[in-house]
Amino acid sequence: MPEQQWILTSTEQPPEWFLQAVKQYVSASSGQYAAQLLWQRGIRGIPQLAAFLDSKTYQSASPFEFGQEMQLAVERLQKAWKAAEKIAIWGDFDADGITSTAVLWDGLGQFFVQNTQLIYYIPNRLTESHGLNCPGIDNLGEQGCKLIVTCDTGSTNISEITYAKQQDIDVIVTDHHTLPVERPPVTAIINPRYLPSDHQLFHLSGVAVAYKLVEALYQALPDIPQQPLEDLWDLVAVGLIADLVQLSGDCRYLAQLGIGRLQEDFKKTPTQRRRPGVGRLLELCQKSGDRPTDISFGLGPRINAVSRIQGDASFCVELLTSRDHKRVNQLAEATELANSRRKSLQKEVAQQVNQKLSQMDLSTTSVIVLSDPQWAVGVLGLVAGQVAQETGRPTILLSTEGIGERQDGELGAPTTAREWGLGRTAPWAGSPTWGDCPSAMGRLGDGEKKAPHHPTTPPPHLLLARGSARSVNSVDLYQLVKNQAHLLHRFGGHPYAAGLSLPVENIPLFTEAINQQLRQTLGGATQAPTVQADLTVTVADLGKELFLELKLLEPCGMGNPVPKLLIQNCWFENAWHRNQQDWQGKKVQYIKTEFDIRDDSTRSPFPGVWWGHYKDELPLGRCDCIAELDYNTFKKRYEIRLIAVRSSETSTRLTHHSVLILDWRNIPDAPWRVSTSVPLLLKECPTSWDDLRAWLRRSLYNQQPLAIAWSKPKHKPPEEIWLTLVGIAKYLSRTNQSATRIQFLQKLGISDQSLYLGFKALKSVGFIVQRQDRNLHINQQPNPESTLAEIAIAKFLAAVREEQFQREYFAEVPLSTIQAIAKIMNAER
Incomplete structure (x- = not known):
């Protein structure tokens, strides 16, 4: 494997007034480490600090910030309540989708009789994949449903929503994924991506959007609910943290409230718990529910494991919501067994992948693409993520068992897919109209989406490989795979992760093309896995005081990662490893090493664990390591979780980037006014890595710090930008005036490339754009053919x-x- 590069985050010292402000939140320590981390992460004002650390200080947003769409949704639900209509919740099979369904099940269940007026439907991961599908709609229609409420899905299911409307079924979409080009024919669509990117609701996951709908209905019909809205907070926290969304704004606030609710419920006896299924699942994974890691390492993976292993995860909703103790105990144990099976499968696939990697020359490989007919599709994304981190290369793993004609002769269920995780619609996909529903399509992998040619049914004998991709470092995986869309059957994703399917016969060409593309992008730069440390500490620093200080930053997640601690010149003792065991005492093929860590700062050792590694992998003698500080509820001890380790003899000097890169993003008071050195100031947010590399090259050439000082973009809707461009063109044509390219760019807030396409669009609707020196003159002519204009x-x-x-x-x-x-x-x- 390539040598890992270690980076130590800038250690800019916060001012004394900020240290004193942070110290008020910690009683047993100086607060220095927490203050340093908060300052590094952009928390640099007293009101901002208070809102970040104390949920009681934060002012959450009203659900009606979603505007008319929320109003329309509430009005339709009120109508259904008055008419005693039957409603179906259409969820999704991952942890965010399951908890979203559970929130609507419990929340709407205060207004509609469960199992009579209110039912739910979870697609099967292995046969249906994400999103609405027509057979499912038919099934709900046959049961008398007049309204479908989606959660964590549905925004781009245009043809399915149209089909439901034809069956006299209304649809309310609650989602946080892809936005369609035009508003779908729904009763209402509640999606935070319609809000400005700096809005406190913008990063809501599916479960939080579902919660906001229930909150709005509680406000509209306050006398109906028998249970308080706060009873939903724990479910919201599970979905938010498991879905890896950015925990800022209302996301962080709801996660804070929910974790408190989880902990409060777990302290009760099993018979007194509001959510006995959640309590039993926490017991099985030896957690107490008071930490975000109890969700990210405990509840989340177990909920996700069910669909990965058996496809159908519907019973997970019952596990989270039922008060039948005997039943939820059975469901919790079934979930734990699925997770044990997932661990074993993940290790088996990882071993086979590593075997294939040992036969590759990574020095000539920019993107790892591996396939095998035996690999379980459900764990490929997890293994791909491991490989990407270990090698520093984007990794794509494919199962080639084929999804053309299935063994039983039946095609996979009809489906359309949403994008994966934080994704969005690929712009090359256009308006997502997949053809008339119902239609038969193959099964999809993680977040797959139709490629531009919009296939419906694969040819009967076409074998399609499907799998998952994970990125690392700076590589924009979304763009990388998108450029090979002509070789794919379906694809969907975002810069960090993707799901895809393609004809098996295209794999060699796809592998060659995607490697060549990334090599050209990197320009010969060496790829290496990187790990970042936030703070340098000693073994003497480890323990309760530091743990409580770092706990101030919780809940951690995207944009606010768990603090990584660098411990230098240390060594390990009493190391031993063993296979994990499931709740029945059976061994799971998943390794954990336990050890004691020492250094010269204290005579006392400190315990630690290293997941997925053998004790023989620990270096002998003096070492440097990067770890996270944790509390083991089961063993009632503080311990470190090892992230990376290397021998001190072979360890190279850590790279400190405080002189080179200054992170001044979203800071209202310009720090360059008081900076001791004059930095190269980058205030315009780039749109590609090539743009950013150009600035980095200037910084290196001039031996000058680079200050990245852009703010969160406030985008206008593309349709509004188009109307503005047309308005400018009409004005210039009417007044016979001219404008420069720079004036167009500033007025529209777009790039040169987009402006070029904008001028082409103007020409298609009858404008003539002519350049004279630096000025652009525009004249209006009769409209040409409308079809070309639309394109x-x-x-x-x-x-x-x-x-x-x-x-x-x-x-x-x-x-x-x-x-x-x-x-x-x-x-x-």
Whole structure:
């Protein structure tokens, strides 16, 4: 494996007034470490600090911030309540989708009789994949449902929503994924992506959006519910943390409230718990529910494991919501067994992948693409993520068992798919109209989406490989795979992860093409796995005081990762490893090493664990390591979780990037006014890594710090930008005036490439754009053929959406990722 590059985050010292403010929140320590982390992560004001640390100080947003869409949804639910209509909740099979369904089941269950007026439907991961499908709609229609409420899915299911409308079934969509080009024919669509990117609701996951709908209904009909809204907080926290959304704004607030609710319920006896199924599941994974890691390492993986292993995860909703203690105990144990099976499968696939990797020359490989007919599709994303982190290369794993003609001769269930995780619609996919429903399509993997050619049914004998992709460091996986869309059957994803399917025969060509593309993008730069440390500590620092200080930052997640601690010149003792055991005492093929860590700062050792590794992998003698500090509820002890380790003899000097990269994003008071050195100031958010590399090269050449000082973009809808462009064109044509390219760019807030497509679209609707020196003159002519105009306008809108999506990505790209790129470029000099 390539040598891992270690990076130490900038250690800019916060001012004394900030230290004193943080100290008020910790009683047993100085608060220095917490203050340093908070300052590094952009928490630099007293009101901001209070809102971040204390949920009682934070002012949450009203559900009616969603505007008319929320009003329409509440009005339709009130109508259903008055008419005693039958409603179906359409959920999803991952942890966010399951908890979203559970929130609506419990929340709407206060207004509609469960199992009589209210039912739910969870698609099967292995046969249906994400999203609405027509056979499912038919089934609900036959049961007398007049309204479907989706959660965590549905935004781009245009043809399915149209089909439901034809069956006299209304649809309310609650989702946080892809936005369609035009509003779908729904009763209401509640999706935070319609809000500005800096809105406190923008990052809500599916479960939080579902909660906001229930909150609005509680406000509209306050006398009906028998149970308090607060009873839903624990479910919301599970979905939020398990879905890896950015925990800021209302996301962080709801996660804080929910974790408190989880802990409060777990302290009760099993017979007194509101959610005995959650309590039993926490017991089985030896957690107490008071930490975000109890969800991210405990509840979340177990809920996700059910669909990964057996496809149907419907019973997980019952597990989370039922008060039948005997029944939920059985369901919790079934969930635990599924997770044990997932661990074993994951290890088996990982071993086979590593065997294939040992036969590859990674020095000539930019993207790892591996396939096998025996691999279980459900765990490929997990293994791909491990490989990407270990090798520093994007990794794509495919199962080639084929999904053309199934063994039983039946095609996979009809489906359309949403994008994966934090994704969005690929701009090349256009308006997601997949053809008339019902239609037969193959099964999809993680977040797959139709490729541009919009296939419906694969040819009977076409074998399709399907699998998952995971990225690492700065590589934009979404863009990388999108450029090979002509070789794919379906694809969907975002810069970090994707799901895809393609004809088996295309795998060699796809592998060659995607490797060549990334090699050209990197320009010969060496790829290496990176790990970032936030703080340097000693073994003497480890323990309760530091744990409680770092706990201030919880809940951690995207944008606020768990603090990584660098411990230098240490060594390990009493190391031993063993296979994990399930709740029945049976061994699971999953290794954990336990050890004591020591250094010269104290005579006392400190315990730790290293998941997925053998004791023989620990270096002998003096070492450096990066770890997370944790509390083991089961053993009632503080311990470290080892992230990375290497021998001190072979350890290279840590890279400190405080001089090179200054993260001044979203800071209202310009720090360059008081900076001791004059930095190279980058205030415009880039739209590609090439843009950012150009600035890094200037920084290196001038030996000048680079300050990234852009703010979160505030985008106008692409359609509004188009109307503005047309308005400018009409004005210039009418007044016979001219404008410069720079004036167009500033007025519209788009890039040169998008502006070029905008001019082409103007020409398609009858404008003539002419350049004279630096000025642009526009004249209006009769409209040409409307079909060509629609295509040109669609291309412009897609380009603007893509550009806005990229800006949103770079607005919050981790500093460590930018530092990794800078390190590579510095090494090349």
